[in-house]
Amino acid sequence: YKETKKMATQFKNYTAQAIGTTAYYLVSQSSGSFGGGIQGLTSGKAVIMVGLMVSNILTTSIAVDVIHYQQAGSKSTYLCKSLAIPAGDAVEIVQGKIVLVGNDDISVVSDTASGADVILSVLFDA
Numbered sequence: 001y002k003e004t005k006k007m008a009t010q011f012k013n014y015t016a017q018a019i020g021t022t023a024y025y026l027v028s029q030s031s032g033s034f035g036g037g038i039q040g041l042t043s044g045k046a047v048i049m050v051g052l053m054v055s056n057i058l059t060t061s062i063a064v065d066v067i068h069y070q071q072a073g074s075k076s077t078y079l080c081k082s083l084a085i086p087a088g089d090a091v092e093i094v095q096g097k098i099v100l101v102g103n104d105d106i107s108v109v110s111d112t113a114s115g116a117d118v119i120l121s122v123l124f125d126a
Helices: none
Strands: 010-019 024-027 034-038 047-056 062-070 075-085 090-094 098-100 105-110 116-124
Touching (some): 047 075, 047 105
Antiparallel strands (some): 024 105
């Protein structure tokens, strides 16, 4: 008989404020400089994105890119590209579920300095 210790599945939120023209990595395994969300996934586990909201915190319109990088940046897929967000408005980028595994990254970038706030909701260690 061998007892195994299980990691508890849990919901988590990660936030970032005043994202500008430099890509901010909410999830970073290896593609770019880490911003402040998820860094390092538990071996054999996944993170399921269940929500990603981007808000325009300025008084003028901004455009944002949200990119999923697979296999340490060798493949990139835009979740949105040059998406216009009116002043003071918000857009829900992820309305379904997206599974992230080892070496997957998520970045957000705005076309305007300090223009976007972001909240990422995930099911961790799924």
